[in-house]
Amino acid sequence: MTAPKITVYGKPACPGCAMTxxxxxxxxxxxxxxxxxxxxxxxxxxRMLGYQAVPVVVAGDIHFGGGFRNNELKQLASTFHTAPDITALERAAEKYLMGEDAA
Structure with a gap:
């Protein structure tokens, strides 16, 4: 299976982008x-995703950003390392965003 693709959108001299x-x-x-x-x-x-600030992190249809989001990054990492493909990653991310257990 193909690993989920993650994209970070940022800009130079952006502390949150560097931290992300x-x-x-x-x-x-x-x-x-x-x-x-x-x-x-x-x-x-x-802009299409509705953000006015970076960094923005996108994994499939799931995205978060507008600043450094450590908790979301840790959850993304945990899910990324256990999700066999983007569909599983999206399901786990949706559960996390809904406040459910992602495991």
Whole structure:
């Protein structure tokens, strides 16, 4: 199965963006980084999702952001390491966001 794809949208000189990527690195979660200042499509994606600030983290249809979100990053890492594919990741993320046990 294909591992879930995670994208971090950010910009230079953004402390929350640096903290987010550093935390994902420490948690062993692979991701793609897109700079909204040099990538118009990335900028448009962030706006389309309803955010006015970065970082924004996207995993399938699940997204969170607007700042450094340590609890969500830890949950994403936990789920990422146990989810065999994006569908399982999305189900677990939905449970987490609804306040249910993600395990």
């Amino acid at each position: 990527t550093k935390r994902l690195d420490a948690l062993g979660v692979p991701y793609t980084y897109r700079d909204i200042t040099t990538d118009p499509a990335a900028y448009d994606t962030v």
